[in-house]
Amino acid sequence: MKNYLNKQSMSLQQGAIRAMFDKAAGMSDIINLGIGEPDMTTPSVIIEAGMKALLDGYTHYTPNAGILELREAVAENLIGQGLKYDPRTEIMITTGGMGGLVMSLMVILEPGDEVLIQDPQWLNYFAQVKFFGGVPVPVPVKEGNGFAITAEAIEARITNKTKVLMLNSPNNPTGAVLDLEELKRISEVAKRHDLIVLSDEVYSTIVYDDTKHLSIATLEGMRERTVVINSFSKSYAMTGWRIGYAAANQKIIDKMTRLQENVVACVNSGAQYAAIEALKRPDLALEMTELYRKRRNLAVEGLQSIEGISCLKPKGSFYVFAGILGIGMDEVTFANELLAQQHVVVIPGSAFGEHGKGYVRICYANSEENLSRAIERVQRYVANKL
Ligand code: PLP
Numbered sequence: 001m002k003n004y005l006n007k008q009s010m011s012l013q014q015g016a017i018r019a020m021f022d023k024a025a026g027m028s029d030i031i032n033l034g035i036g037e038p039d040m041t042t043p044s045v046i047i048e049a050g051m052k053a054l055l056d057g058y059t060h061y062t063p064n065a066g067i068l069e070l071r072e073a074v075a076e077n078l079i080g081q082g083l084k085y086d087p088r089t090e091i092m093i094t095t096g097g098m099g100g101l102v103m104s105l106m107v108i109l110e111p112g113d114e115v116l117i118q119d120p121q122w123l124n125y126f127a128q129v130k131f132f133g134g135v136p137v138p139v140p141v142k143e144g145n146g147f148a149i150t151a152e153a154i155e156a157r158i159t160n161k162t163k164v165l166m167l168n169s170p171n172n173p174t175g176a177v178l179d180l181e182e183l184k185r186i187s188e189v190a191k192r193h194d195l196i197v198l199s200d201e202v203y204s205t206i207v208y209d210d211t212k213h214l215s216i217a218t219l220e221g222m223r224e225r226t227v228v229i230n231s232f233s234k235s236y237a238m239t240g241w242r243i244g245y246a247a248a249n250q251k252i253i254d255k256m257t258r259l260q261e262n263v264v265a266c267v268n269s270g271a272q273y274a275a276i277e278a279l280k281r282p283d284l285a286l287e288m289t290e291l292y293r294k295r296r297n298l299a300v301e302g303l304q305s306i307e308g309i310s311c312l313k314p315k316g317s318f319y320v321f322a323g324i325l326g327i328g329m330d331e332v333t334f335a336n337e338l339l340a341q342q343h344v345v346v347i348p349g350s351a352f353g354e355h356g357k358g359y360v361r362i363c364y365a366n367s368e369e370n371l372s373r374a375i376e377r378v379q380r381y382v383a384n385k386l
Contacts, residue, residue: 023336196227
């Protein structure tokens with residue numbers, strides 16, 4: 001029998017996050033700081049709204065772009081962020097943030113187009129771009145600069161094939177949040193080189209202290225060249241509902257909607273009604289962020305107290321990107337041994353790109369009790385090494 005799989009599928013491999021999961025499967029007393037998802041369940045008012053819609057008979061296909069009431073609620077929410085989009089033509093509901101990322105890449109990329117992606121970055125970007133024929137071009141970020149991607153580093157990697165810049169602020173895996181000044185400089189580069197920006201803002205509600213989330217699409221001349229991608233997964237603990245949205249100019253949203261029509265038809269109907277309720281309750285997202293803030297402080301203080309480990313205090317998202325070179329070992333050995341000996345899952349930084357070497361990603365969207373226990377275990381592990 002011949003091999004029926006196409007060439008692109010050969011690039012599909014299991015990512016390092018899921019691979020760590022598999023390694024942990026079957027082990028007892030595991031503390032999993034590996035996967036990037038809220039530990040809490042979706043707030044009950046949101047669940048009830050989804051259930052009610054289903055019981056009321058909203059069990060059918062919806063418009064391909066999503067139900068208008070939800071798109072209108074998204075448009076309202078975006079106005080609050082300084083972004084004005086027409087809910088009828090410039091907003092679509094997607095299968096999580098991933099749906100927005102994938103659909104936009106599919107309608108934008110031609111084979112060989114270069115896509116600038118920060119390194120380290122959530123690993124799915126690299127796989128998605130490759131699968132759709134693009135060429136990921138890593139843009140290193142440095143701890144000394146708070147892991148923020150810079151306009152200078154972006155511009156240095158632009159060639160005549162560069163088409164897309166993927167931005168992710170607040171960031172996974174580093175927790176960096178881009179400030180207005182850097183965003184302005186980046187927007188000038190995007191305009192100068194005629195780039196389209198995919199702005200992945202799925203952690204937009206998870207920012208701490210006096211840090212503000214700002215979309216690059218709010219800056220002069222950027223709205224037309226930006227696809228804003230957002231999701232309910234992280235902000236409302238709704239990862240399993242698979243719902244998010246994309247906002248962009250009509251031309252792009254129209255093609256993404258036609259693609260959705262042909263691929264999945266629409267997003268799950270009950271999830272769309274639940275999302276309307278979520279948008280009515282920004283207080284719920286804020287409450288969760290307050291919880292993450294406490295957990296961030298606990299994780300950062302605990303990690304900083306361990307000899308050989310260093311980490312910045314992240315400004316957003318729910319990850320710490322901790323340096324482990326001071327222990328005198330590489331990040332893969334660290335993550336594997338920590339799992340085998342102490343039953344704590346963390347992800348080697350190199351899973352997020354070459355420049356993640358020497359770091360591990362720790363997700364602190366977990367209970368304070370688990371975080372404290374995990375820190376004790378890391379302490380024990382490191383003490384045996386030094
Ligand atoms: N973008 C980033 C940066 C993420 O970290 C994730 C999930 O980890 C996603 C997108 C996907 O989110 P969703 O569950 O909404 O598809």
